[in-house]
Amino acid sequence: xxxxxxxxxxxxxxxxxxxxxxxxxxxxxxxxxxxxxxxxxxxxxxxxxxxxxxxxxxxxxxxxxxxxxxxxxxxxxxxxxxxxxxxxxxxxxxxxxxxxxxxxxxxxxxxxxxxxxxxxxxxxxxxxxxxxxxxxxxxxxxxxxxxxxxxxxxxxxxxxxxxxxxxxxxxx
Numbered sequence: 101x102x103x104x105x106x107x108x109x110x111x112x113x114x115x116x117x118x119x120x121x122x123x124x125x126x127x128x129x130x131x132x133x134x135x136x137x138x139x140x141x142x143x144x145x146x147x148x149x150x151x152x153x154x155x156x157x158x159x160x161x162x163x164x165x166x167x168x169x170x171x172x173x174x175x176x177x178x179x180x181x182x183x184x185x186x187x188x189x190x191x192x193x194x195x196x197x198x199x200x201x202x203x204x205x206x207x208x209x210x211x212x213x214x215x216x217x218x219x220x221x222x223x224x225x226x227x228x229x230x231x232x233x234x235x236x237x238x239x240x241x242x243x244x245x246x247x248x249x250x251x252x253x254x255x256x257x258x259x260x261x262x263x264x265x266x267x268x269x270x271x272x
Contacts, residue, residue, distance in 0.1 A: 122191060144183050147167070178214060212225065220248070
């Protein structure tokens with residue numbers, strides 16, 4: 101994306117690849133950009149804005165503990181903000197990406213410290229936070245600890261205490 105007097109602008113060289121990869125036409129990309137800019141005049145969505153958007157998208161779910169995890173998927177440059185290009189890339193991957201591309205994005209949700217592996221602590225924390233979204237009253241549902249422990253054991257094929265992207269993709 102370019103900039104005009106400090107304000108983000110969508111350049112011709114941005115529109116073409118975004119249209120090709122997203123499956124949207126040029127006008128739709130421009131419309132999405134204009135909508136994004138109307139909501140985020142500086143061209144960047146912060147964590148609070150993302151949490152608000154997620155709660156609107158999932159009004160019947162308690163996503164308050166998941167928003168920070170999902171935010172990591174979008175914030176690919178780890179600057180603490182989501183710009184329009186980051187937003188559109190994830191949109192494309194989730195809509196039309198290969199299974200491996202989608203799993204790599206999902207892996208980023210679990211890899212809380214972005215070190216390239218999922219620790220038992222990270223998986224346990226995410227399972228705990230996901231339970232808030234599920235809100236199941238089912239007494240048959242296993243405890244968070246059991247779910248995390250069994251999922252970790254299933255994915256950590258080399259039992260080194262870490263789940264790599266390869267182990268994650270293989271298990272899924």
